[in-house]
Each structure stands twice: as structure tokens, then as C-alpha cells.
Amino acid sequence: xxxxxxxxxxxxxxxxxxxxxxxxxxxxxxxxxxxxxxxxxxxxxxxxxxxxxxxxxxxxxxxxxxxxxxxxxxxxxxxxxxxxxxxxxxxxxxxxxxxxxxxxxxxxxxxxxxxxxxxxxxxxxxxxxxxxxxxxxxxxxxxxxxxxxxxxxxxxxxxxxxxxxxxxxxxxxxxxxxxxxxxxxxxxxxxxxxxxxxxxxxxxxxxxxxxxxxxxxxxxxxxxxxxxxxxxxxxxxxxxxxxxxxxxxxxxxxxxxxxxxxxxxxxxxxxxxxxxxxxxxxxxxxxxxxxxxxxxxxxxxxxxxxxxxxxxxxxxxxxxxxxxxxxxxxxxxxxxxxxxxxxxxxxxxxxxxxxxxxxxxxxxxxxxxxxxxxxxxxxxxxxxxxxxxxxxxxxxxxxxxxxxxxxxxxxxxxxxxxxxxxxxxxxxxxxxxxxxxxxxxxxxxxxxxxxxxxxxxxxxxxxxxxxxxxxxxxxxxxxxxxxxxxxxxxx
Amino acid sequence: xxxxxxxxxxxxxxxxxxxxxxxxxxxxxxxxxxxxxxxxxxxxxxxxxxxxxxxxxxxxxxxxxxxxxxxxxxxxxxxxxxxxxxxxxxxxxxxxxxxxxxxxxxxxxxxxxxxxxxxxxxxxxxxxxxxxxxxxxxxxxxxxxxxxxxxxxxxxxxxxxxxxxxxxxxxxxxxxxxxxxxxxxxxxxxxxxxxxxxxxxxxxxxxxxxxxxxxxxxxxxxxxxxxxxxxx
Numbered sequence: 001x002x003x004x005x006x007x008x009x010x011x012x013x014x015x016x017x018x019x020x021x022x023x024x025x026x027x028x029x030x031x032x033x034x035x036x037x038x039x040x041x042x043x044x045x046x047x048x049x050x051x052x053x054x055x056x057x058x059x060x061x062x063x064x065x066x067x068x069x070x071x072x073x074x075x076x077x078x079x080x081x082x083x084x085x086x087x088x089x090x091x092x093x094x095x096x097x098x099x100x101x102x103x104x105x106x107x108x109x110x111x112x113x114x115x116x117x118x119x120x121x122x123x124x125x126x127x128x129x130x131x132x133x134x135x136x137x138x139x140x141x142x143x144x145x146x147x148x149x150x151x152x153x154x155x156x157x158x159x160x161x162x163x164x165x166x167x168x169x170x171x172x173x174x175x176x177x178x179x180x181x182x183x184x185x186x187x188x189x190x191x192x193x194x195x196x197x198x199x200x201x202x203x204x205x206x207x208x209x210x211x212x213x214x215x216x217x218x219x220x221x222x223x224x225x226x227x228x229x230x231x232x233x234x235x236x237x238x239x240x241x242x243x244x245x246x247x248x249x250x251x252x253x254x255x256x257x258x259x260x261x262x263x264x265x266x267x268x269x270x271x272x273x274x275x276x277x278x279x280x281x282x283x284x285x286x287x288x289x290x291x292x293x294x295x296x297x298x299x300x301x302x303x304x305x306x307x308x309x310x311x312x313x314x315x316x317x318x319x320x321x322x323x324x325x326x327x328x329x330x331x332x333x334x335x336x337x338x339x340x341x342x343x344x345x346x347x348x349x350x351x352x353x354x355x356x357x358x359x360x361x362x363x364x365x366x367x368x369x370x371x372x373x374x375x376x377x378x379x380x381x382x383x384x385x386x387x388x389x390x391x392x393x394x395x396x397x398x399x400x401x402x403x404x405x406x407x408x409x410x411x412x413x414x415x416x417x418x419x420x421x422x423x424x425x426x427x428x429x430x431x432x433x434x435x436x437x438x439x440x441x442x443x444x445x446x447x448x449x450x451x452x453x454x455x456x457x458x459x460x461x462x463x464x465x466x467x468x469x470x471x472x473x474x475x476x477x478x479x480x481x482x483x484x485x486x487x488x489x490x491x
Numbered sequence: 492x493x494x495x496x497x498x499x500x501x502x503x504x505x506x507x508x509x510x511x512x513x514x515x516x517x518x519x520x521x522x523x524x525x526x527x528x529x530x531x532x533x534x535x536x537x538x539x540x541x542x543x544x545x546x547x548x549x550x551x552x553x554x555x556x557x558x559x560x561x562x563x564x565x566x567x568x569x570x571x572x573x574x575x576x577x578x579x580x581x582x583x584x585x586x587x588x589x590x591x592x593x594x595x596x597x598x599x600x601x602x603x604x605x606x607x608x609x610x611x612x613x614x615x616x617x618x619x620x621x622x623x624x625x626x627x628x629x630x631x632x633x634x635x636x637x638x639x640x641x642x643x644x645x646x647x648x649x650x651x652x653x654x655x656x657x658x659x660x661x662x663x664x665x666x667x668x669x670x671x672x673x674x675x676x677x678x679x680x681x682x683x684x685x686x687x688x689x690x691x692x693x694x695x696x697x698x699x700x701x702x703x704x705x706x707x708x709x710x711x712x713x714x715x716x717x718x719x720x721x722x723x
Contacts, residue, residue, distance in 0.1 A: 263590045267576065274578040274620065337574030340539045342563045342591045342640060409578070482543040489573070 006094070006107040029425075038123055045127030061132060066203035067196035072121075073152055074181050080117055080160040081173060082280070087111040095235075105231055109224075112161055118153055125149045137207045144210035145203070151216035158223040165230060260344070264351035265358070271330055275409035278323070278330055285319040289363060292370045292377075300374045305448055306440040309455075312381045313432060315367050317388030319359045320396050321431050325424045327352055327400035329407040332488035339485060346474045349397060353470060356393045360385060376448075383455040384435075390462030392431045394469050399427035401473070401480050404487025492517050492644060492676045493538070498547035500533055500700075507533045508544075509700040515678070517643065520670045522691030522708060523680040524716060529697040531680040532570065535646055538678075539568055551644070564592070567642035569633035569650070577622035581614050581632050584621060585639060592640045599639065606635050609661055627653045634662070638669075645669070645677045651686050659683075663690045684720065688713035 052061040091104055125146060134142035163173055188195040206212045255262035255269075272278045292315050299307040323330075331338055338348075364385040371378045403424065435455060442451035462469065477484075493515040500508040508530040515521060523531050536542045538549060540556045548555050551562040568574065576584055589599040603615065613628055621632060630653040637645060651659050663686055669675040670692070681687040687708075688694065694712050696704035696719060704719070706712050 260591065263587060267579075267587060270583070271578060334573055334576045336536075336539075336541055336570065337576065339541060340563065340566070340568055340574070341588060344560065482541070485541050 003103060003106055003110065006103075007110070010111060038120075041120060041123040042127050045124040046131055048124070048128055049132040062136065062207070063200045063204065065128065067200035069149075069203055070195070070199040071181070073156055074177065074184075076117070076121075076156050077160065078174065078177050080156060081164070083117055084112070084115055084157075084160055084164070086161065086164055101232065101235060104235065105228060108231060109228070113154075113157065115157075118157055121149065121153055133207065141207045141210045144213040145207060148203075148206055148213035148216040151213070151220040154220040155216070155223050158220070158227045162223065162227045162230060165227075165234070260347050261351045261354055264343075264348060265355050268330075268351070268355055271409075277407070277409050281322050281326075282319070285322050285359075285363075288314055288318045288322075289366060291315055292367060292373075296370055296373050296377060300377065305376075305380065305443050305451070306436060308377065308380050309384060309439045309443075309451075310432070310436050312367075312377070312384035313388065313435065315370075316364045316381055316385040317360055317392055319363060320356050320388055320392050321428055323359075324352075324356065324393075324396035324400060325427060326403065326407055327397060328484060329400075329403050329405060329488070330409065332406045333409065335485060335488045339481065345478060346470060349470050349474045349477060352397060353393055353466065356396075357389050360389050360393075379449075379452045383439075383452045383459070386456045386459030386463070387435050388459070390459030391435070394462060394473065395431055396427065397473050398476060399424070399430075401477050401484065404484055406488050406491045492519075492552065494550040494553075496547055496550075498537065498544055498549060500530075500537060500542065500544045506700045508537060510534075510547075510702055513695075513702065515676060517676050518670055518674040518692075519676055520666060520690055520692045520708070521676075521678040522687035522694040522712075523678060523697060524682070524684060524687055524694060525680075525697035526720075528699075530700040531697055532648055533700075534697070535568065535570055535648055535678075535680070538646060539566070539570075562644075565643040566646070567637035567640045567644070568646035568648075569630070569637045570646070570648040572626075572629055572633075574633055575621050575629060575636075578620050580618065580620060581624075582616075584632065585636055588636045588639055594639070602639055603635070606638075609635065609658065609665070611658070627655060627658075630654060631658065641673075643675060645675055647677070647679045649680055649682065651681050651683045659686065666690050684713060684716040688716060 048065065049061040052059065052064045056064060087108060091108060094104060129142050129146055133145055137145075184193075184195050187193045206216075255266040258265070272282055291311055295311045296308065299305075299311070328335065364381065367381055368378065370381065435458075438458075439451050439455055442454055493513070495510050495513040497512075498508060498510045499506060523534070525531055533542065537544055538556070540549075543557070548557065550556070551566070554561055556562050576587070579587065585599050585603065586596055589596070589602075594602070603610075607615075610631060614624075614631060617624075621629060624632065630650065634647065634650060637647070650662055654662060666677055666679065667690060670677055679687065679690065688710070689708075691708035691712070694704070694706050694708050694716070695702050696706075696716070704715070706715060
């Protein structure tokens with residue numbers, strides 16, 4: 001059996017996966033989205049020399065660029081650990097077939113290399129090299145520079161794969177690399193060793209003596225061989241799939257007081273902390289909390305309250321949209337059970353609503369620190385918060401009753417479009433831009449306080465009527481329950 | 492306990508379940524048999540209101556299962572892994588199900604004590620999530636969790652298929668005791684005509700959605716079933 005057969009099977013599995021069966025329109029949108037990202041990154045590569053010239057006049061753009069390359073690769077190691085997955089399971093059906101080990105090894109290597117993160121850097125390096133390095137240092141240096149980058153990408157790739165296969169404890173690895181970066185940065189700060197100078201020194205040396213790139217290639221070959229050897233000796237399913245026996249049997253005794261609702265929320269928390277995809281979704285919500293740091297100051301300065309409101313909505317309420325778009329899908333694996341347990345549907349919906357309120361309140365509390373940037377942030381954030389828990393919660397739960405797609409919890413969340421349909425896009429638009437439009441109009445024609453007040457009141461009204469709304473949502477849920485169940489069973 | 496009239500479920504015009512009339516009484520052990528595609532699992536899902544019928548209604552103690560929820564308090568089922576919450580440990584799962592039925596932790600622990608032999612030391616205190624257990628052990632967890640709620644109606648889909656011989660025999664005994672001692676109504680589907688005719692007080696034979704035979708359990712049932720399945 002040849003490698004191409006493996007790859008064609010992978011290709012089929014990609015297109016025939018149950019969840020890949022999206023509407024054509026959605027596939028086009030997603031494809032367009034990817035294209036846009038790639039074009040933007042390539043554009044960045046082209047524009048970078050001119051940016052650097054503009055920002056740091058008098059400095060050589062190549063020196064500036066190369067001084068950050070080592071940072072990039074170190075951070076890349078961190079990112080890869082989160083983003084990349086071992087393709088081991090995909091060889092399961094072949095292990096018992098008449099296929100040589102070498103073919104399987106080759107397949108595993110090639111399959112693992114096919115990942116966005118391996119192609120993305122080339123979209124920066126190639127344009128940058130063509131635009132400025134090639135004209136300055138000539139074709140040979142430019143080619144060798146690119147070969148070196150390619151080698152370093154592959155090197156990083158196989159280091160990640162190896163460490164993942166060795167199933168080194170995730171957080172230890174993370175902390176080690178982070179400490180390494182912090183340490184190097186610290187040395188840089190103390191003036192012991194300039195990190196950036198070292199980085200640019202190395203790469204400038206390669207431009208001067210192009211053949212030095214072979215050292216990088218040698219490094220890549222070594223990591224590849226180490227990986228290959230390890231794999232060859234461990235080509236057994238139980239050794240390939242690193243089973244995590246680690247078990248934090250955490251119990252949320254605080255929630256015991258709240259009876260059935262508390263129990264459902266505690267179940268949901270376990271779901272979040274013990275499964276990869278919901279966990280990373282929540283982490284992303286946490287990161288978005290920091291958006292304020294980057295976006296608030298400029299809009300505060302220009303008194304653009306509508307934009308401030310948009311970001312306040314994100315900062316205080318992103319969890320609702322991010323987590324809530326799959327509100328029921330998270331539990332798609334055991335939805336049959338959930339629907340036949342002794343569980344009241346109104347209580348179930350109320351538990352979901354309570355989860356939103358609890359997490360958003362937490363987000364809101366943390367975000368109050370932004371008041372240090374200017375007091376006018378606070379009323380806007382309060383309005384956004386009230387609107388989020390008073391309106392967006394219900395809109396999101398309603399939209400979730402239209403999501404009939406099974407979700408695999410063990411896959412990573414980034415760039416993962418499984419379970420996303422037209423409803424989710426529509427819902428995101430409604431949840432974010434509906435209130436922003438209202439805010440804009442009111443702010444424009446009636447002023448800041450009217451806008452803040454009205455939005456807050458709408459939110460409070462939603463909260464006041466929560467009992468009614470939850471009953472109504474339970475009805476809507478019951479109405480589509482069988483469709484949801486059917487969709488979740490089709491994996 | 493259960494009354495069914497003119498129940499019909501079809502996919503793309505083909506009837507998968509098509510039952511004219513059926514009464515199931517407390518204390519009965521119903522063995523549901525039939526080849527693949529006979530509609531057994533679909534029938535179970537209809538009983539649990541997990542799919543919507545095209546025609547007809549299922550009445551549980553006089554209430555329709557589609558529009559009421561009271562039946563959930565006395566009905567328990569294990570059909571497949573879709574009934575387990577796989578990121579919990581077995582203990583956490585039992586406590587969760589217990590809590591939904593107003594059982595304290597101590598109640599659940601007491602309950603589990605009597606089923607220790609059934610678990611055969613392979614389930615409790617293993618510090619593993621349910622997803623890391625073998626299929627057979629997952630089945631044990633599911634069955635015990637279903638019993639935990641002290642149901643009046645218990646539904647098990649192919650419980651014998653995934654269990655080891657010792658546990659199969661234990662389950663046969665368990666089902667019999669539960670029905671006689673607690674007047675529990677139990678519906679079990681199975682491909683194992685040996686077990687099913689031994690355990691059931693009544694056997695329903697399904698073919699293409701229809702119940703074509705409704706006979707008493709026991710040796711005569713075994714022979715009748717062998718006759719039916721052999722001809723094909």
C-alpha cells in the first residue's frame with residue numbers, strides 16, 4: 001500500500017465526515033475566511049520592510065526582522081503544543097492490515113506535517129525574503145535563508161510531536177518554555193546578553209555565509225530521526241495514544257446548596273474542565289477579557305462610545321456567545337441520557353441561564369479594573385453587562401435550540417468549525433450588532449447617558465421577566481427536542 | 492403501566508415501528524427479540540420520548556409520554572453509551588443520577604454496596620473517567636445507574652451482548668428478583684434467545700416494526716424462537 005492511498009483516505013474522511021457536511025454557502029464562507037487570513041499574512045510579509053522603515057527610520061529592516069525570529073520560534077513551540085494534535089488514531093484501522101511499518105511511519109509523518117501552523121510562517125518569510133532580502137543579498141543567500149526557516153519550522157514541528165508522544169505533562173512543558181523565554185528576556189533586560197542582537201546576529205551570519213543554513217537542516221534531520229526512531233519502536237496503539245489517567249476529582253461543594261440547578265451547573269463545570277474543546281473555548285473568553293487593554297484607550301481618547309460599548313460587550317459577555325452557541329451541543333454525547341433522567345426541563349434551562357449569569361458576573365467584576373482608564377468606561381461596561389445577562393442569554397439559549405450538530409469535545413477549539421452552522425453566524429451578528437446599533441443611534445441623537453440608561457433598562461427588563469422567558473424557552477426547547485436528539489445521534 | 496395504541500414511526504416511508512395495540516403490566520419481564528432492523532431500539536427510544544412518533548401515542552400510567560414528564564421519575568433506561576456522561580468518574584455519575592432523584596451520597600453508597608459483586612472490583616475507586624472504561628464495564632455502570640433510581644419501569648437494550656458470562660448470569664438473577672420482589676416492570680431486548688426465554692415472563696417478537704408474536708416465556712418460548720429464527 002502506497003502513501004498516496006493513505007492520504008486519499010484522509011482526504012475522503014475530511015470531506016465525508018458527518019460534520020463536514022455543511023451547506024455549500026457556509027463552506028464558501030469558511031474557505032473565504034481562510035483565504036483572507038492567508039492573504040493578510042502574506043500582505044504583512046510584503047509590507048513589513050516598509051513598515052519597519054517607517055516606524056524605525058535609519059534601521060536596517062532585515063536586522064530588525066531577524067532580531068525577532070528566535071522569539072517567534074520559541075513562542076511557536078508554545079502555540080504548537082496547544083494547536084497540534086497527534087494523528088496517531090488515524091492509523092488504527094491500518095495496523096492490522098498487510099502494510100509495512102515504514103509506510104505507516106511515513107504516513108504518520110506526512111499527515112502530521114499537514115497543519116496550518118507549518119504553512120503560516122512561510123506566508124510571512126517568503127514575501128519578506130523576495131521583497132527585501134533577495135534584492136540586497138542575492139539569490140543564493142535568500143534561498144538559503146528560506147531553507148533555514150523551513151528547517152526550523154520542521155524542527156519545531158518534530159520537537160512538539162516528540163514531546164507530545166512522550167506525553168510529558170502539558171503544563172510542565174508550558175512552564176519550562178515560558179520560563180526559558182522569560183529568562184532570556186530577563187538576561188536581555190539586565191544587559192547580560194541581548195536576545196534580539198543574538199537573534200539577528202545568527203541570521204545575518206547566515207545571509208553572509210549561506211552554507212551555514214545546513215546546520216539548521218542538520219538539526220531538523222536529527223529531530224526527525226529521533227522522532228522516527230521513537231515511533232518505530234512504539235507503533236502500538238496503546239503507546240501511540242497517550243491516555244491521560246490524571247484525574248482531578250474535584251467537587252464543587254459550594255453548589256450543593258442549590259439543589260438540582262447546582263448539580264447541573266457543577267456537571268457543566270466538570271464538562272468544561274475535563275474536555276479539551278470547551279476548556280479552550282473558556283480560555284479564549286478569558287483572553288478576550290484583555291481586549292480592553294488594547295482597545296479601550298484609543299476609543300476613550302477619541303470619545304467613540306459606540307466602539308467602547310462594542311468592546312465592553314465582548315469583555316463582559318463573550319462567554320455567553322462563545323460557550324452558548326453550543327449550549328446543548330456540549331452535551332451531545334450524552335443527550336439521550338440527559339433527556340431520560342429525572343430532570344425537569346425548566347430547571348435544566350434555568351441552570352444554563354444561571355451558568356451564564358455567574359460567569360458573566362465574574363467577567364464583569366474583573367473588568368471593573370478598567371475604570372482606572374477613565375470613569376466613563378464603567379457605566380458602559382455596566383450597561384453591556386446588564387444587556388448581556390438580561391437579553392443575550394435568552395437570545396443565545398433560543399438560538400441553541402436550533403443547533404442540531406454533534407460536537408466532539410476532545411478536539412481543539414481553535415480553527416475548529418465542527419458544529420457551526422448558519423444559525424451560529426446569525427446569532428453572533430444579532431447578539432453583537434443589535435445592541436451596538438441601538439447604542440449608536442441613541443448616543444448619536446440623545447447622548448451618552450440616554451444610551452447607557454436605555455441599554456441597561458432593556459437588560460434589567462429581561463432579568464425581571466426571566467421566569468416567563470425561561471418558561472417560554474423550555475417550551476421552545478421541548479418543541480425541537482426530538483430534532484436536537486436526532487441530530488446529536490448522527491455523529 | 493404502559494399502553495400503546497396505533498403507534499407508528501417511519502423513516503422515508505418505511506415503517507420502523509408499527510404497533511397496533513400493546514399493554515404492559517407491572518411485574519412483567521418483557522423480552523423483546525427480533526433480528527437487526529426489527530425496530531427494537533427505535534421502540535425503546537419512543538418509550539423514552541427520545542424520538543417523535545408519526546402516529547399514535549404511548550401512555551405511561553395513563554399519561555402521554557410526549558407531553559408530560561412525570562414518567563421520568565419512575566422510568567430508567569440504559570440503551571447505549573449515550574446515556575453515560577463520559578467525563579465523570581463512575582462514582583460522580585452515580586451521585587449525579589442519585590441527586591436528580593433526591594438520593595443523598597450516603598443513600599447512593601449504601602445502594603452500591605449491594606451490587607459490589609456485580610461490579611467485580613473493576614468499577615469503583617479506579618480514579619478513571621467513564622470514557623476510559625471498556626464497553627462491558629460501561630454497560631455495568633449504565634445498568635446500575637438505571638437501577639439506582641429505584642424505577643418502576645426499567646428498559647435495557649441488549650444488556651447481555653456486552654457482558655462477560657458471569658455477569659450475564661448475575662444479571663439474569665437480578666432481573667428476576669427485581670420483578671418479583673419490587674414488582675418492577677422490565678423490558679429487555681436481546682439476541683440471546685437462551686437468556687431471554689429464561690428470564691422473561693412474556694416475549695414479544697418483532698419483525699419489521701410489527702409485533703408478530705406475543706407469547707409466555709419459558710422452554711416453549713425458547714423452542715418457538717428457535718423455530719422462528721432457524722427457518723431464515
